[in-house]
Amino acid sequence: MFRKELYVAEPKGKPVRAVIRTYTENDFDALIDVQKGSFPPPFPSELWWNREQLHNHVTRFPEGALCVEIDGRVVASMTGLRVQLDPAHTAHTWADVTDEGYIRNHDPQGDTLYIVDICVLPEFRKLGLGKWMMLSMYEVVVHLGVRRLLGGGRMSGYHRHADAMSAEEYLEKVVSGDLHDPVISFLLRCGRVPVAVVPNYLEDEESRHYAALMEWKNPFLQEES
Structure with missing residues (x-):
């Protein structure tokens, strides 16, 4: 079981005590409420977590x-599974790699911790909880001794530039700081590094269905030659 306590705060705000921990069956109703609050309509309700x-x-x-x-309330969550992926073959969809969120394809021997989902209730997003959860998942990577954390990031600002540049060019400009993308820029601040642009990753008009595959390598493991 994972559990740590820390203080979080908005910029110049009052520190608030938070607990990051493993969620259990007792949290299911609260986790579904977090999904509803994080992804309100017109987001399809059938894509919220189910029991x-x-x-x-x-x-x-x-x-x-x-x-x-x-304060005793679940306000954010993050979920992953272990998979075995060939770094040389990056093409996949979110639905395939996560089993549409059911993770029945979880491989206990997989060398990659793959991120299924991360969500934070809107009223708590200025507390930096997304980054703290990501850092906690890095700790899980180290604890388990897997090679890396990996996941597809929505390129949510790409639709504004799709007529002028390719998805790869857009990602390069976000990484260079010439453009800001709400999701990709957040992942960069969390230490994630782009690996590839993946087409048809997720049904998402804002991203034009692209995702930036981004990883964090376990610093205690050396890359195989």
Whole structure:
């Protein structure tokens, strides 16, 4: 079981005590509420977590099931699974690699911790909880001795530039700081490094269905030659 306590705060705000911990079956209703609040309509309600998915998370890979609790309330969550991926072959979809969030394809021997989902209730987003959860998942990577954390980041600002540049060019400009993307810029601040641009990753008009595959390598493991 993962558990740590820390203080978080808005810029120049009052520190607030938070707990990052493994979520359990007792949290299912609260986790679904976090999904509803994080992804309100017109986001399709059928894409919110359901109890079967959450059951799989806590039974198949509890190490990858984290939530944030403030004042006894679950306000954020992050979920992952272990997979075996060939770094030379990056083409895949979110649905395929995560089993549409059911993680029945979780591989206990997989060398990659793959991020399924991260969400924070809007009223708590200025506290930096997303970054703290990401850093906590890095700790899980080190604890388990897997090679890396990996996941696809929505290129949510790409639709504004799609007529003028390719998805690869857009990502380069975000990395260089010439453009800002709400998701990709956040992942960069968390220490994630782009690996490739993946087409048809997720049904997402803002990203034109592209994602930036981004990783964090376990610093205690050397790359194979």
